[in-house]
Each structure stands twice: as C-alpha cells, then as structure tokens.
Amino acid sequence: MFKCTEATWMQRDMLTFVELPVDMGLLSTSGQLRMPFSEAVKYCILGISILLLLAALGILIWQICRCFSQTYTSYPSQEDTVNRDLLYSDEKPSTAENYSAPPSTTVHGSLRFSIYYDQLQARLVVTVLQVEGLEDNSQAFGLQPFVKIRLMCAGLEGTELEGLKEQEGQATAPVLWTVLQEWRTRVVKGSCNPLYGDQFSCILPEKKDTLRHITLRMEVRDFDKFSRHTVLGEVRVPLGQLNISYPLELQEDLQIPQKDLVGEVLLSLKYLPTSQRLEIGLLKVRTAITETFSATALYARISIQYNQSKMRYQKTSAVPRSPVTVFNEVLMFTLPDFPLEQTKILVWVYETQATGKSSKCLLGQLSVKKDRHSEDEHWTLMVRSVRQPVAKWHGLLI
Numbered sequence: 103m104f105k106c107t108e109a110t111w112m113q114r115d116m117l118t119f120v121e122l123p124v125d126m127g128l129l130s131t132s133g134q135l136r137m138p139f140s141e142a143v144k145y146c147i148l149g150i151s152i153l154l155l156l157a158a159l160g161i162l163i164w165q166i167c168r169c170f171s172q173t174y175t176s177y178p179s180q181e182d183t184v185n186r187d188l189l190y191s192d193e194k195p196s197t198a199e200n201y202s203a204p205p206s207t208t209v210h211g212s213l214r215f216s217i218y219y220d221q222l223q224a225r226l227v228v229t230v231l232q233v234e235g236l237e238d239n240s241q242a243f244g245l246q247p248f249v250k251i252r253l254m255c256a257g258l259e260g261t262e263l264e265g266l267k268e269q270e271g272q273a274t275a276p277v278l279w280t281v282l283q284e285w286r287t288r289v290v291k292g293s294c295n296p297l298y299g300d301q302f303s304c305i306l307p308e309k310k311d312t313l314r315h316i317t318l319r320m321e322v323r324d325f326d327k328f329s330r331h332t333v334l335g336e337v338r339v340p341l342g343q344l345n346i347s348y349p350l351e352l353q354e355d356l357q358i359p360q361k362d363l364v365g366e367v368l369l370s371l372k373y374l375p376t377s378q379r380l381e382i383g384l385l386k387v388r389t390a391i392t393e394t395f396s397a398t399a400l401y402a403r404i405s406i407q408y409n410q411s412k413m414r415y416q417k418t419s420a421v422p423r424s425p426v427t428v429f430n431e432v433l434m435f436t437l438p439d440f441p442l443e444q445t446k447i448l449v450w451v452y453e454t455q456a457t458g459k460s461s462k463c464l465l466g467q468l469s470v471k472k473d474r475h476s477e478d479e480h481w482t483l484m485v486r487s488v489r490q491p492v493a494k495w496h497g498l499l500i
Contacts, residue, residue, distance in 0.1 A: 209334065212353055213249070215229060247289070251319070257315050333359050367498050372490065378438075389423070399455070403450045423453065447470040
C-alpha cells in the first residue's frame with residue numbers, strides 16, 4: 103500500500119516539471135505586431151499632432167481676444183441704428199415744424215413717375231415708372247425694392263388737437279394729415295434700377311380746391327419678409343403746385359423721410375416699483391374727420407422694448423372709429439430685472455373694418471422713453487409720481 107502511494111507522488115512530480123518547447127517564430131511575429139510603423143512615419147504623425155494642437159490653441163486665443171474687444175463697443179452703435187419696426191426713427195419731434203419739415207438732404211437714388219387728374223371723373227391716376235441709382239448695402243440677398251404710396255390730405259377742418267395746440271415756442275399750429283389712399287408696387291428682387299410701370303387710381307372728394315390740400319408721398323423701401331421694411335428714401339409732391347390736367351412725367355431725387363402728424367393719443371402711465379410692473383392705459387385716440395368712420399374700427403398694439411429687444415406685446419379691443427375714439431383700457435406689463443431708464447414704450451394704432459376680418463392698416467405710431475439723448479416729459483412725470491397714474495397726450499405719427 104505504501105509503495106503504490108509513493109509511485110503516484112513520483113508520477114505527479116514528473117508531470118509538474120515537464121517543460122514544453124517554445125516556438126521562437128511566434129515571439130518574433132508578436133514583436134513585429136507591436137511596432138507596425140517605421141521611425142519616420144511615427145515622427146511625421148507626432149509633428150502633425152503638434153501642429154493641430156497649436157492651431158487649436160491659436161483659434162481659442164483669437165476667439166477670447168475678439169470676445170473681450172467687442173463686449174463694450176456694441177452698445178453705442180445700437181443707439182445710432184434705425185428701428186425698422188418704427189419705419190424711420192424713434193425720436194419724438196419736439197415742435198410741430200419737425201412733423202413734416204421739407205427734406206433738406208438728398209440720399210442716393212431717384213424716382214420717375216407720372217401723375218394725371220381727370221377733372222370730369224375727379225379721378226387721380228398715379229403711375230410708378232422706375233427707381234434709379236439705389237445703393238446696395240445689403241450683404242445677404244441684395245436689394246428688393248418696392249414703392250409705398252400714400253395720398254395725404256392736410257388741413258382738414260373741425261379737428262382740434264388738445265395736446266399739441268399749445269406748445270411753447272410754436273408759432274403755428276401743427277398740420278394734421280389724413281391718409282386718403284394707400285398703394286404699393288410689386289417687389290423687384292436684386293436690382294438697383296428696378297422698372298415698375300404699376301398704375302393706381304382713385305376718386306377724389308368733389309370739393310373746391312381739393313388738389314391744393316393733397317400731397318403725394320412715395321417711399322422707396324427695401325422688402326423684408328418679417329415686415330421690417332427699410333425706407334431708402336421718399337419723394338413728396340404737392341399736387342396743388344402742378345398742372346396735372348394732362349399726364350405729367352416727373353423724376354425727383356430721393357430725400358430723407360419725414361414723419362407726419364395724423365392724430366394724437368391720450369396715454370396713461372403708472373409704475374409699481376415693488377412688483378416691477380408697468381400699467382399702460384390707452385384712453386382716447388383723436389384723428390381727423392373723414393367720411394369712412396362708420397365702416398372702420400381702431401385698435402392698438404402696445405409693447406415694451408429694452409436694448410433693441412421687444413418683449414411680448416398686448417393688443418386692445420377694436421372700437422368703432424370716431425373723431426375721438428374712446429378706449430379706456432389698461433394693459434399691465436411685468437418688467438424684467440433691468441434699469442427702468444433703458445425701457446421704451448411703443449404704441450401702434452391700426453385701422454381695420456368694423457364688420458368681419460380684413461387686412462389691417464397702420465394709422466400711426468408713437469414712443470415714450472428716456473435715454474441719454476432724449477427725455478420724454480411724460481416719462482419723467484411717471485417716475486416722479488410712483489404708484490399714481492399720469493395721463494398725457496402724444497402725437498400720432500406716420
């Protein structure tokens with residue numbers, strides 16, 4: 103029994119110390135797999151990696167320098183730009199002469215058109231022929247010009263302006279305009295000298311010296327799909343100074359556009375500093391007397407603007423139009439956490455049909471603000487009378 107056990111242990115020891123032969127070819131092959139590239143290729147890959155790293159670091163440093171250099175230089179330029187939603191500029195004229203002052207500076211381009219007045223039918227015919235010499239300053243899609251035409255009548259009787267008739271340093275009362283007709287031509291894309299040939303006509307009121315009070319205002323605009331059309335220039339033609347009993351073709355240089363007074367708005371402002379709220383009340387809208395009041399209605403769109411960025415706007419209800427349209431509606435806005443001095447109130451008044459849904463027409467607009475260049479009197483009264491509503495008349499401009 104003991105001998106058998108000893109023999110078994112000896113066999114186990116023999117199996118334990120048996121050494122298998124090693125294939126030296128496999129070892130050489132594994133060494134070759136670990137080093138597949140030559141020394142020259144490895145140095146080339148290392149060099150390319152270093153160059154890419156340096157390029158990435160250079161781009162990062164350039165972006166950081168650009169960010170710091172533009173942080174404090176973007177705000178002054180925004181004060182010199184034009185707000186397209188307000189057609190021309192947001193500055194409120196201080197005197198009545200600024201509402202429709204004669205253009206003094208010529209911009210690039212001219213407008214060729216023809217006018218004809220048929221005395222038998224009391225029909226005025228306006229034909230837009232061509233715009234010449236426009237400058238293409240856009241970098242994306244090029245110019246897309248069209249012509250906006252307004253037939254405006256001045257000096258209508260029977261309308262008194264409460265807020266603008268008694269201003270200091272004002273020799274004459276401001277001229278109140280009424281838009282009789284509005285037209286627009288088609289859009290011509292990518293042309294600085296667009297040809298139109300679009301013709302428009304309307305029947306004028308059969309009154310004595312009607313043409314003497316009518317001015318044809320034509321604006322050349324650059325089309326924008328978001329309705330932020332840029333006004334490139336305008337031409338004003340007083341019809342009373344022309345003999346248009348036969349077709350008369352004219353070519354006039356484009357002028358810097360001016361605003362016209364079409365009414366006034368009684369606006370109420372109240373500021374609640376604790377809750378950071380601003381209450382804007384639209385009380386009354388006064389416009390010139392026309393014969394189409396029974397078929398039209400007015401409504402207003404009010405919004406708050408801060409640093410060229412508009413907050414969400416609110417609209418009033420539509421009220422049938424009259425010489426003095428009474429709204430008495432108060433809209434409340436919650437202000438974000440930014441300085442009140444950099445806030446601007448924008449009001450647009452639209453005209454629409456009293457019955458049924460139809461296209462709207464901009465009647466006029468106004469702005470109330472305070473900044474480094476202009477200070478509105480109404481804004482100052484609102485800040486001084488905290489938590490108390492302050493009402494004041496404002497000119498409605500177009």
